[in-house]
Amino acid sequence: MDFFVILLSTVLVNNFVLAQFLGLCPFMGVSNKLESAIGMSAATTFVLTLASICTYMVNTWVLNPLGLSFLRTVSFILVIAAVVQFAKMFIEKTSPLLYRVLGVFLPLITVNCAVLGAALQNTNKAHTFSQSALYGFGAALGFSLVLVLFSAMRERLAAADVPVPFKGAAVGMITAGLMSLAFMGFAGLV
Amino acid sequence: MAFIRVSSPHTRSANTTSGVMAQVLLATIPGLAALTAFFGPGSLINVALACALAVGFEAGILWLRKRPVMFYLRDLSALVTAVLLGLALPPYCPWWVVVVGIFFAIVVAKHLYGGLGYNPFNPAMVGYVVLLISFPLEMTQWATPAGALADGQSLPGIGDALAKVFAGVPLDGYASATALETLQQRGGQTVADLYSSAPIFASGRWAGNGWEWVNLAFLAGGVYLLYKKVFTWHAPVAMLTALGVLAILFYDNGSSNSAGSPVFHWLSGATMLGAFFIVTDPVTSAVSTKGRLIYGAAIGVLVFVIRTWGNYPDAVAFAVLLMNFAAPFIDYYTVPRTYGHSKAPRSTAKRGK
Numbered sequence: 001m002d003f004f005v006i007l008l009s010t011v012l013v014n015n016f017v018l019a020q021f022l023g024l025c026p027f028m029g030v031s032n033k034l035e036s037a038i039g040m041s042a043a044t045t046f047v048l049t050l051a052s053i054c055t056y057m058v059n060t061w062v063l064n065p066l067g068l069s070f071l072r073t074v075s076f077i078l079v080i081a082a083v084v085q086f087a088k089m090f091i092e093k094t095s096p097l098l099y100r101v102l103g104v105f106l107p108l109i110t111v112n113c114a115v116l117g118a119a120l121q122n123t124n125k126a127h128t129f130s131q132s133a134l135y136g137f138g139a140a141l142g143f144s145l146v147l148v149l150f151s152a153m154r155e156r157l158a159a160a161d162v163p164v165p166f167k168g169a170a171v172g173m174i175t176a177g178l179m180s181l182a183f184m185g186f187a188g189l190v
Numbered sequence: 191m192a193f194i195r196v197s198s199p200h201t202r203s204a205n206t207t208s209g210v211m212a213q214v215l216l217a218t219i220p221g222l223a224a225l226t227a228f229f230g231p232g233s234l235i236n237v238a239l240a241c242a243l244a245v246g247f248e249a250g251i252l253w254l255r256k257r258p259v260m261f262y263l264r265d266l267s268a269l270v271t272a273v274l275l276g277l278a279l280p281p282y283c284p285w286w287v288v289v290v291g292i293f294f295a296i297v298v299a300k301h302l303y304g305g306l307g308y309n310p311f312n313p314a315m316v317g318y319v320v321l322l323i324s325f326p327l328e329m330t331q332w333a334t335p336a337g338a339l340a341d342g343q344s345l346p347g348i349g350d351a352l353a354k355v356f357a358g359v360p361l362d363g364y365a366s367a368t369a370l371e372t373l374q375q376r377g378g379q380t381v382a383d384l385y386s387s388a389p390i391f392a393s394g395r396w397a398g399n400g401w402e403w404v405n406l407a408f409l410a411g412g413v414y415l416l417y418k419k420v421f422t423w424h425a426p427v428a429m430l431t432a433l434g435v436l437a438i439l440f441y442d443n444g445s446s447n448s449a450g451s452p453v454f455h456w457l458s459g460a461t462m463l464g465a466f467f468i469v470t471d472p473v474t475s476a477v478s479t480k481g482r483l484i485y486g487a488a489i490g491v492l493v494f495v496i497r498t499w500g501n502y503p504d505a506v507a508f509a510v511l512l513m514n515f516a517a518p519f520i521d522y523y524t525v526p527r528t529y530g531h532s533k534a535p536r537s538t539a540k541r542g543k
Contacts, residue, residue: 149516152522157310
């Protein structure tokens with residue numbers, strides 16, 4: 001039941017993008033096309049889950065025993081960068097097309113604040129190993145959900161007769177704001 | 191002898207935009223009448239104020255966008271948005287609540303996206319959700335239905351109502367919890383106990399005094415629109431079915447944990463207004479038949495989930511916005527099979543280049 005609560009909380013109620021406003025740059029940047037959004041979601045899910053696990057291990061078995069918790073942020077960024085590099089090589093070998101589509105946004109997962117956010121929240125909430133992994137996975141699921149839905153909507157918006165000053169990212173931001181309002185309806189579910 | 195020669199098509203289509211919008215406006219009359227009969231003239235004031243403001247905002251923004259003003263005003267879509275928002279707002283809410291709601295509905299939700307036909311979110315529901323989040327106090331003070339008023343009290347007259355809306359003169363004991371709020375905050379009573387003790391249920395028949403008839407009136411308007419073929423049955427039926435099935439599953443025989451019976455969920459809150467006037471919006475819903483079934487059912491599920499376990503007593507507006515967000519994605523994966531092909535095309539397959 002605890003796992004269900006974590007998943008529900010991270011995917012819907014405290015959605016990383018629409019409730020905590022983390023990971024907004026890939027949310028606006030890679031949402032122009034549905035295929036690239038799906039690829040980005042898969043890559044981010046992979047990185048977020050793995051990074052949550054790795055940062056948990058680093059925090060529990062290296063930083064805490066050595067009393068180096070003041071190095072937490074720096075070492076987390078290092079771990080995340082390594083995981084992203086791993087994911088990059090993995091995608092480059094398995095799907096060169098997706099690698100080209102994602103382009104610069106793949107290395108940018110390193111600075112996706114959702115990844116660091118999930119890792120830091122895991123330590124703040126004193127999650128156990130399995131809880132940390134699930135928290136990262138749930139955060140990635142929530143990110144993927146809104147990114148994929150948003151990209152399908154933006155393909156439709158591209159054809160809309162939007163007033164010139166609001167074309168492109170501006171109307172995207174307004175849409176994200178309205179979505180954020182709608183996600184407030186989930187308040188209280190957990 | 192002159193023969194009038196007409197070329198095909200020979201069926202006359204009555205489905206112009208303004209014709210459809212006029213039918214929808216006509217179909218809201220029973221609901222508005224029921225609201226007025228049970229809650230006093232508050233909803234009438236809301237609707238009248240909202241209509242005037244909507245026409246004003248629409249004309250202003252069309253002028254700003256350098257579009258033909260009269261041409262777009264004549265399609266009546268702004269009036270439909272205004273009436274739906276006016277019906278959804280609590281009666282006797284302050285006038286500025288209506289102003290803010292109509293501004294967000296017409297200007298932000300509709301014209302920033304390009305006007306009628308381009309808006310991804312239902313404008314009336316955007317206005318409602320913005321208001322509910324921004325002004326929770328004003329938005330949760332619902333009027334007491336006529337039958338549940340205390341002895342010696344009566345529904346406000348038109349003069350008192352106008353004074354409340356425009357000058358903030360308080361009305362005596364007009365506000366009380368809605369049926370959904372009463373059920374949500376019943377504190378461990380069984381459903382049968384609640385129905386006999388709470389005034390709103392005790393004076394009602396199935397789902398709270400007033401509410402049940404308001405919903406039945408909206409149902410009647412919806413059936414009229416179905417008969418006139420303004421929309422297909424798929425989305426509303428899917429929504430009501432999903433809501434009913436979940437209500438049966440969690441009815442729990444009316445115990446203290448019960449989430450309310452299916453009849454209660456169908457006939458309370460904005461269920462019927464949502465099912466027949468909001469969910470059926472052709473612009474913001476999914477397009478294909480299968481898509482509409484999924485879209486409607488998902489709204490039903492979300493309404494039940496948020497009503498039962500969420501903070502908000504009613505959830506139609508949230509559920510509709512959430513599924514508006516998902517509608518383009520649903521369309522992507524429910525492209526119908528075209529004649530002559532054995533498989534439906536995957537709309538993603540041909541894109542990308």
